[in-house]
Amino acid sequence: MSEHEYVPKSKAGKWFNDRLPLLTLGAHLTDYPTPKNLNYWWTFGGILTFCLLTQIVTGIVLAMHYVAHADLAFASVEHIMRDVNYGWLIRYIHSNGASMFFLAVYIHIFRSLFYGSYKSPREVIWIIGLLIYLLMMAAAFMGYVLPWGQMSFWGATVITNLFSAIPLVGDSITTWLWGAYSVDNPTLNRFFSLHYLIPFLILGLVVLHIWALHVPGNNNPVGIDIKKPSKDTVPFHPYITIKDAFALLVFMIIFAGFVFFTPNVLGHSDNYIPANPLVTPAHIVPEWYLLPFYAILRSVPDKLGGVILMFSAIFILFVLPWLDTSKVRSAVFRPLYRQFFWILVIDVLMLGYVGAMPAEGIYLVLARVGTIYYFLHFIVVMPVVGYLEKTDPIPMSISEPVLSGGAEPSIARKMDEKV
């Protein structure tokens, strides 16, 4: 929050601002003091905002041409691809945009894990972020159902069937979700409705996410509290806006590479086969960004157990701020935690990989080892390492590397290199 009171220069501006302080808000967003040492891992917030808006804009246009009916959905997508002006471009941006969105959100989440951005006083930002992530998964899953191809249909069947694992009321809940006795036209209709709704819920949560961020201000690679505004900060505009713009453009080049040159590589070829309730695909696989959770689900021989474990894998992140016992935020100064962080990254990548493979043989073994380690990381490693670890000396500020434990000015430079 900027300390000084903003007064518009013009009379009309002052008149309006007294009634609705939008100009004050604008001034706050412009002046917002931001740590000057933020590295490029911090540009993904802006990139994610771009992703959300891109999905909303392309999605609204697609909805103008799409028909949410089991008999017509597949054909309407082909109509978009062939007959709508630049329909192929809009649809490929939307379908690849979902993947890019998740790519960015995973980097954003792991950045938070590395630099301890979820810790006090930023727990609420973290929790709102996780809610956004949950809604993203719901939106992506339902969006994947809409083209009504084979993977749409069977993916929807597998995921909605998970709810039937709930004791006693499971089957009733599943029927209620379907609006029928199997995945059918009513399911498609409600998924379309919810798929259109959720992005706007996400947008609302994004506003809260940013609002909550602007209370304590950004964390930074050093992970220390800084005075704002001070020599350690720069105003958001133009410093962070131009840096975010640069990172966003690099991101857009990769995005465009997918859209224009290999638009179907992230999807599954079976989804160009119209949905057929009588033919089950050999391997039902979700989109890549859900694969780690799919691996966890399938690693448990019991259906209910698998479902519980899969949801736990996400919900455990909500209590992460209280599982982490370390007083030091940034992994830059946590030599032991840093190792475990990278093991977790490998573990999640491995889970994602085995999630795409048949659940048998070595893959099942890897999935089980990966699942056990995933939970160990949060339940055991995080609390224990926080106690045992001897952290490196932490600088007092970003500009002046005065150290709490003995003078060693080179630390500050080392931090810059980590960027």
Add this chain to the structure above:
Amino acid sequence: MRKSNLKLLLFIFSLIIQLKPLNSAEMVDPIKVDWSFKGLTGTFDRASLQRGFQVYKEVCSSCHSMQYLSYRNLGESGGPEFSEQEVKAIAASFEIQDGPDDQGEMFTRPGRPSDKFKNPYPNVQAATAANGGAYPPDMSVLVKARKGGANYIYSVLVGYEDPPPNIILDDGVYYNKYMIGNKIKMPNNLMDGLVEYADGTESTVDQMAKDVTTFLAWAAEPELEERHKTGVKVIIYLVLLTILVYLSMKKIWSRVDSEV
């Protein structure tokens, strides 16, 4: 420190993805063809598309529908690019059902460029029944609907063989080296000299398979040429803009004692 970690991570990950499914069936990888539409600036071979359409029309279309294509697509840029007269003549060679007229009767008339490709069967059930219980899939997006894409389609077309002695095939089932499961209900329809190409090209099985696959690749992605062309422009534009923004960023950040 972090760089070495990243290296280790990549190394371990590459080890993991080396693992192959233990019981992957005796699948033969599709033949790799050097298609003209591959790559960042790939385009379709116009003559091959026109020949491929001829193969589709004379051979495939008696069983396979292509219901998402219209005759007008055959004249559009980036496709076979038949002339307007040719497209009209092609469309008119099909009898299309229309109606009801003002007496409430359905009637047939010669096709128009705006009509969708005519289906060989009135519905899926009829198509299935007429083909020994196997529905000949609609070919509009077939290339996108098969792992391996154009290479796979081409391989299946040229992959018919006598079955190994230990495999006994039922009537109406054929052995194909590249087909998933090696059993296919489509007979080997291509034989040398089957169609008489208008442009005089010799119609070998290999030539016809390549031409019709090219045609199907276009049918699945009629936007491919425009997509490639636009993509190159978009990337060039983005790269130039990125450079400008990068220089601006350097200039702006030179005012503070921090690196970007």
